[in-house]
Amino acid sequence: DIQMTQSPSSLSASIGDRVTITCRASQSISSYLNWYQQKPGKAPTLLIYAASSLQSGVPSRFSGSGSGTDFTLTISSLQPEDFATYYCQQSYSTQTWTFGQGTKVEI
Amino acid sequence: EVHLVESGGGLVQPGGSLRLSCAASGFTFSSFEMNWVRQAPGKGLEWISYISSTGNTVFYADFVKGRFTVSRDNAKSSLFLQMNNLRAEDTAVYYCARERTTMKEVSYYYMDVWGKGTTVTVSS
Secondary structure, X not given: OOOEEEEOOEEEOOOOOOEEEEEEEOOOOOOOEEEEEEXXXXXXXXXXXXXXXEOOOOOOOEEEEEEOOEEEEEEOOOOHHHOOXXXXXXXXXXXXXXXXXXXXXXX | XXXXXXXXXXXXXXXXXXXXXXXXXXXXXXXXXXXXXXXXXXXXXXXXXXXXXXXXXEEEOHHHOOXXXXXXXXXXXXXXXXXXXXXXXXXXXXXXXXXXXOOOOOOOEEXXXXXXXXXXXEOO
């Protein structure tokens, strides 16, 4: 199975900060990488698909980059509603998808 | 508006069974592949199962193979997860999620719509 490793596991940031979260795959996954946001007690929501495509309705301060094994999610200017946990997910291996362990963004 | 609503969760003893349902609305259910994802208390997301739009193709995570069965009724816009021989470690919130595929030269896959989840607790 393809393992996904996120770093850091948690981070503290302030409003207006630029935040970067990284995700590393245990083997090359091309651009088959998605990012989700989850707030406490809520279902995940899709932010980025295919490594760098912004999902409709998602603010442009969110961006994704990378290919192969190394990927990043960047929040250009952190807003109060962005405090949440972020997960990467690979969709490379045919329907045996895996998630990273999550990165909690807190104040 | 697109909606997915899970139901069927509850408290069950180890070794017991539950059948989860996911009711879809606001889109043509029969045109979409679907997935189940779970989240144990305080833990991360785990993909469990996939089913094709017709129901002819299914996949499972190794840790549920032989115990869980995914199915769908396109006429009723419903997705199901039959869970047998439940274990304490199956305690989680279970989400159904719609799968999308990009319409480009290369197909990329992602889950764009999620239900709110249903809670399964396995305990004696």
